[in-house]
Amino acid sequence: MSQSHSHAHHTDSYSLEASRFNAGRNVMVFAALLSVAASVAGYLSDPNRFFESYLIAFTFTAAIGLGAFFFVQVQYLTGSAWSVGMRRVMENVMTTLPVGLILFLPLLGGLDHLYPWMNRTLMASNKVLAAKSSYLEKDFFIERSVVYFVLWTIWALMIYRNSIKQDTERSAERMHSISRWSAPGLFMAVVVGSLASFDWLMSLMPGWYSTIFGLYYLSNGALGFIAVVTLVLLSFRKNGILAHTVQEEHYHDLGKWLFALTCFYAYIATSQYILIWYADLPEETIFYRMRSVGSWLPFSLSLPVLRFFFPFFTLLCRPMKRKFTIIGFIAAWSLLMVYMDLYWLVMPNFHAEGPAFHWLDLATLGTTVSITGLAFWGRFQKNKIVPVGDLRLEQSLHFENV
Amino acid sequence: MADQQVSRDQALEALKEKLGVGRDKTYAAMGAFTTPEELVEAGKKIYGMGYRKLDAMSPFPVHGIDDAIGIPRSKLGWMVVCFALAGLFTAQALMYYVGVINYPLVIGGKPLFDFTFTIPVTFELTVLFSGISCTLGIFAFNGLPQLYHPSMKYKISHRASDDRFILVVEADDPKFDVQKTTADLKSLGAQEVEVVVG
Numbered sequence: 137m138s139q140s141h142s143h144a145h146h147t148d149s150y151s152l153e154a155s156r157f158n159a160g161r162n163v164m165v166f167a168a169l170l171s172v173a174a175s176v177a178g179y180l181s182d183p184n185r186f187f188e189s190y191l192i193a194f195t196f197t198a199a200i201g202l203g204a205f206f207f208v209q210v211q212y213l214t215g216s217a218w219s220v221g222m223r224r225v226m227e228n229v230m231t232t233l234p235v236g237l238i239l240f241l242p243l244l245g246g247l248d249h250l251y252p253w254m255n256r257t258l259m260a261s262n263k264v265l266a267a268k269s270s271y272l273e274k275d276f277f278i279e280r281s282v283v284y285f286v287l288w289t290i291w292a293l294m295i296y297r298n299s300i301k302q303d304t305e306r307s308a309e310r311m312h313s314i315s316r317w318s319a320p321g322l323f324m325a326v327v328v329g330s331l332a333s334f335d336w337l338m339s340l341m342p343g344w345y346s347t348i349f350g351l352y353y354l355s356n357g358a359l360g361f362i363a364v365v366t367l368v369l370l371s372f373r374k375n376g377i378l379a380h381t382v383q384e385e386h387y388h389d390l391g392k393w394l395f396a397l398t399c400f401y402a403y404i405a406t407s408q409y410i411l412i413w414y415a416d417l418p419e420e421t422i423f424y425r426m427r428s429v430g431s432w433l434p435f436s437l438s439l440p441v442l443r444f445f446f447p448f449f450t451l452l453c454r455p456m457k458r459k460f461t462i463i464g465f466i467a468a469w470s471l472l473m474v475y476m477d478l479y480w481l482v483m484p485n486f487h488a489e490g491p492a493f494h495w496l497d498l499a500t501l502g503t504t505v506s507i508t509g510l511a512f513w514g515r516f517q518k519n520k521i522v523p524v525g526d527l528r529l530e531q532s533l534h535f536e537n538v
Numbered sequence: 539m540a541d542q543q544v545s546r547d548q549a550l551e552a553l554k555e556k557l558g559v560g561r562d563k564t565y566a567a568m569g570a571f572t573t574p575e576e577l578v579e580a581g582k583k584i585y586g587m588g589y590r591k592l593d594a595m596s597p598f599p600v601h602g603i604d605d606a607i608g609i610p611r612s613k614l615g616w617m618v619v620c621f622a623l624a625g626l627f628t629a630q631a632l633m634y635y636v637g638v639i640n641y642p643l644v645i646g647g648k649p650l651f652d653f654t655f656t657i658p659v660t661f662e663l664t665v666l667f668s669g670i671s672c673t674l675g676i677f678a679f680n681g682l683p684q685l686y687h688p689s690m691k692y693k694i695s696h697r698a699s700d701d702r703f704i705l706v707v708e709a710d711d712p713k714f715d716v717q718k719t720t721a722d723l724k725s726l727g728a729q730e731v732e733v734v735v736g
Binding site: 406409410413414416452454534536 | 601602611615619646647648654655657658
């Protein structure tokens with residue numbers, strides 16, 4: 137409750153100026169046009185590679201939307217005050233989930249190439265696969281994904297609509313109503329999210345299974361989401377937007393989340409590895425076998441170092457979590473690592489000899505990120521960029537770490 | 539009320555006698571505020587007047603008071619990190635000694651020592667060492683257990699666990715002066731200002 141806090145926050149504008157909104161939108165529209173054109177060209181010249189890259193790009197943005205979905209609901213359920221000033225940004229990321237359904241559609245053209253279970257003779261060839269063949273089946277696969285997105289959309293938009301109404305209502309009843317949606321919503325995020333990850337990524341190897349795989353994917357999404365929020369807020373700050381609403385103390389908490397989710401990822405990844413290593417069953421170890429041949433080995437070995445040890449020790453000390461440059465760098469780094477991790481999950485299935493980066497990786501990523509980004513950015517046009525009606529906003533502005 | 543005060547003082551004297559503590563020297567000038575905001579505000583001002591040996595007592599953690607009265611961040615974290623690393627190396631050394639040197643036994647075709655299966659034990663011992671050192675460190679750094687403290691002689695010190703926010707200017711502060719410091723505290727709006735001897 138220092139003086140600078142109590143006097144300065146009145147100067148923040150809680151709406152985005154039209155000129156800034158348009159500038160952001162134009163950049164994203166330009167990026168979308170460019171990357172969609174490049175992706176289409178890539179699809180025409182090398183469809184297989186296009187679908188491989190596109191799957192990574194699609195699961196990347198879907199994971200971030202899921203991370204937001206989970207996180208926003210946790211904020212409501214715990215009644216968090218620290219995050220209120222930045223919660224509208226989080227909610228806007230959450231509302232990109234419905235766009236995932238549109239981004240899912242191009243994958244339908246590549247199911248034959250991506251998923252071995254599309255091959256019915258293969259699925260009938262052994263007992264394990266035969267048992268899964270009624271689940272891993274084209275129509276059911278598509279139906280499931282549609283159901284996932286419909287469920288997420290209903291929940292995300294219900295919460296968002298209530299949050300917007302709260303801007304003018306300022307009612308405790310509205311707040312409780314969002315919490316009531318959020319509790320079953322966590323189920324939608326974690327359980328349905330796990331099922332989605334089984335479908336989209338784990339079924340790339342229909343014979344392989346790992347029960348923790350859903351959390352592995354969602355931990356990537358949660359980390360990616362916090363990284364996105366941090367980067368958006370830092371770029372806002374650079375342009376003088378919300379500079380007094382989201383301050384050092386709030387970035388400190390975002391830094392803690394980057395740190396915690398880095399640890400969480402490591403915990404999940406290690407658990408998965410140890411169990412498979414210990415049981416030593418061929419149908420399970422094949423996953424790591426594929427990732428320890430050719431130039432995949434150095435890639436796999438560098439993941440724990442670059443994804444865990446480096447950000448872990450960088451963020452360990454308190455002062456590091458309070459420096460904008462460090463937080464910004466680690467956020468960007470985390471996003472890169474989340475992408476690399478998804479790359480590591482997908483690509484060994486198609487390129488056994490080692491990672492081979494392709495310009496289509498960039499083009500497809502540009503496509504999903506810019507389209508998702510437009511859905512995110514569009515929310516800033518009409519609505520306030522801070523939940524001004526939230527009863528905890530004042531508390532959030534004065535928040536300090538003990 | 540006055541009787542209560544007298545019996546409290548007597549009880550404190552008896553406690554001092556029994557424990558053999560207390561120097562019967564001037565400990566500090568103490569004053570009470572009714573809100574945390576007032577405490578932080580007064581803390582900043584008294585720090586601005588040049589006092590450095592300051593302390594604060596409150597029923598709950600008051601945000602910003604550490605910065606206001608110039609209390610440095612705790613060194614506890616550094617101690618804990620040292621013990622965490624000690625736990626890490628202990629676990630690795632233990633598993634290597636047991637598995638490779640003392641009683642080599644091949645189980646399930648696994649190597650005698652591998653970082654993979656030592657991770658859980660290493661993690662647990664790191665956490666255990668951190669947790670225990672942190673708990674003991676909190677006691678040690680705070681000088682606990684402490685059955686008597688001179689500030690208990692302050693007549694409303696018990697309200698620091700209820701509804702008062704108490705600012706303390708210790709007597710070993712170079713700027714400390716009974717008259718002047720009392721007046722300073724009063725000028726900042728402190729109530730029940732008192733020079734405590736204990």
